[in-house]
Amino acid sequence: MDLKDKVVIITGATSGIGLACARVFGKAGARIWITGRSQVKLDETLLMLQKEGVTCAGGLCDASDPAQNEKMAKDVKDKFGTIDILINNAGISMRALFRDLDLKVFHQVMDINFWGSVYATKYCMDEIVKNKGAIIGISSINGFRGTPARTAYTASKFAMNGFFESLRTELMKLGVHVLVVCPGFTASNIRNNALMADGSQQKESPRDEEKMMTSEEVAEAILKALRKKKRDLVLTRQGKLASFLNKWVPGLMDKVVYNHMAREKDSPFK
Numbered sequence: 366m367d368l369k370d371k372v373v374i375i376t377g378a379t380s381g382i383g384l385a386c387a388r389v390f391g392k393a394g395a396r397i398w399i400t401g402r403s404q405v406k407l408d409e410t411l412l413m414l415q416k417e418g419v420t421c422a423g424g425l426c427d428a429s430d431p432a433q434n435e436k437m438a439k440d441v442k443d444k445f446g447t448i449d450i451l452i453n454n455a456g457i458s459m460r461a462l463f464r465d466l467d468l469k470v471f472h473q474v475m476d477i478n479f480w481g482s483v484y485a486t487k488y489c490m491d492e493i494v495k496n497k498g499a500i501i502g503i504s505s506i507n508g509f510r511g512t513p514a515r516t517a518y519t520a521s522k523f524a525m526n527g528f529f530e531s532l533r534t535e536l537m538k539l540g541v542h543v544l545v546v547c548p549g550f551t552a553s554n555i556r557n558n559a560l561m562a563d564g565s566q567q568k569e570s571p572r573d574e575e576k577m578m579t580s581e582e583v584a585e586a587i588l589k590a591l592r593k594k595k596r597d598l599v600l601t602r603q604g605k606l607a608s609f610l611n612k613w614v615p616g617l618m619d620k621v622v623y624n625h626m627a628r629e630k631d632s633p634f635k
């Protein structure tokens with residue numbers, strides 16, 4: 366796909382993978398629309414991208430609010446005339462045992478990660494179908510393999526995978542490309558902003574962010590997968606191994622995942 370002048374919406378693009386996608390897709394010639402929940406962060410990000418030569422604009426949009434998603438699609442059409450590609454990236458994580466977890470936190474994670482993708486896709490769909498464009502879901506390794514103390518996050522990503530697989534098949538004869546991306550551990554703010562049992566933020570990452578794949582590497586891989594019209598993109602060696610082992614020896618994977626996550630700093634289980 367030639368990205369020159371294509372209109373690309375990236376939800377939640379003020380940091381991490383979303384910001385890196387804005388850079389990478391923008392430098393490939395696309396016109397970029399970014400969203401987030403903070404006007405200050407949005408303005409700073411747009412200024413930074415413009416200085417780097419990216420054609421971009423953006424607007425506030427809380428992914429969990431259907432009306433704000435509807436407005437986002439309208440604003441993008443008003444500004445750029447159409448929508449070619451939607452990257453459903455906005456997301457948050459959580460970390461708590463299910464028995465301790467306030468159900469409000471469970472809802473919040475589902476509302477942003479899963480419902481946010483549904484709303485944005487719904488309101489951008491007609492333009493994307495008209496242009497035979499693409500819909501990308503930024504899921505996770507947790508989209509096919511559960512992790513203890515991440516029940517809400519895992520549920521939201523499994524739901525995303527099911528939604529996009531069904532949609533891909535539904536759109537098969539209309540020329541729309543649906544790509545599901547499952548990144549492994551990637552350096553970003555996701556673990557700092559992850560919600561604890563009571564909904565407060567974790568603030569500090571329990572993992573060594575420097576040893577992870579970078580958000581820029583993830584964004585480059587997404588662009589490559591889009592160009593190759595891939596259905597799925599599973600990232601990191603650890604992620605690919607998890608995918609393989611979970612298919613063939615899921616019982617062994619339960620033990621491996623439990624032991625691995627129990628070793629995390631301040632793990633809520635041992």
Ligand SMILES: NC(=O)c1ccc[n+]([C@@H]2O[C@H](COP(=O)([O-])OP(=O)(O)OC[C@H]3O[C@@H](n4cnc5c(N)ncnc54)[C@H](OP(=O)(O)O)[C@@H]3O)[C@@H](O)[C@H]2O)c1
Nearest residue numbers: 377379380381382401402427428455456550551553554555
């Ligand atoms: N990093 C990883 O290890 C990893 C692994 C697998 C999958 N992923 C997925 O990758 C995606 C991006 O995460 P990231 O790692 O880049 O995290 P990040 O650095 O925390 O970025 C998340 C972005 O989403 C935005 N956001 C959060 N809640 C939002 C909401 N309600 N409405 C609109 N925007 C919202 C944030 O902006 P504001 O806070 O300003 O709104 C921020 O721009 C997520 O879907 C995540 O699940 C990440």
